């Protein structure tokens with residue numbers, strides 16, 4: 516059974532049909548990259564997959580069950596970094612990561628490594644309001660990697676990463692794949708896509 520199955524997904528905003536009968540499957544250890552021009556609906560597709568937006572038609576199945584973000588099993592399995600990440604204003608970087616790890620049934624063990632990988636160690640005790648936009652993006656990514664996950668959903672994870680960060684990202688995604696995580700991501704970075712993608716899901720254009 517596929518980790519993720521998307522069937523007949525359609526999303527309209529007024530007269531604008533953004534997603535039109537999108538369908539695909541994603542197995543454990545596969546990386547699928549959603550590609551398409553600006554405004555083609557990549558973010559909308561990812562939002563529908565994680566339950567942050569509701570499709571007008573179609574369904575999203577996780578392990579054969581309808582994906583509902585209020586289902587604890589779904590929330591335990593899906594780690595996502597989309598655009599709209601909010602942080603608790605009074606928790607530091609390291610406190611966020613530890614909280615997320617524990618909240619999803621993990622331990623704080625991965626936190627030190629993830630802080631180092633994402634160059635967040637110097638900011639570990641800062642509050643979110645004091646972070647640069649790049650550090651906020653990296654904290655959003657870090658939030659996915661400190662917790663248990665079987666499906667990872669990332670919206671343009673290359674954004675605001677420098678050359679070293681992008682090299683790290685490719686390696687990290689390949690490690691996710693090797694560990695059996697299913698990865699669904701949107702990206703405009705052709706080099707990254709060529710390195711990691713098992714499959715391209717083309718929408719729009």
Ligand SMILES: Nc1ncnc2c1ncn2[C@@H]1O[C@H](COP(=O)(O)OP(=O)(O)OP(=O)(O)O)[C@@H](O)[C@H]1O
Pocket residue numbers: 528533551552553554555556557558559560
């Ligand atoms: N809540 C909304 N209400 C109305 N229109 C919306 C809404 N969300 C998205 N859209 C429209 O849907 C289209 C697809 O947007 P989306 O953000 O999914 O594209 P994208 O492929 O991720 O774009 P980009 O590559 O620029 O990030 C755009 O025309 C956008 O304006």
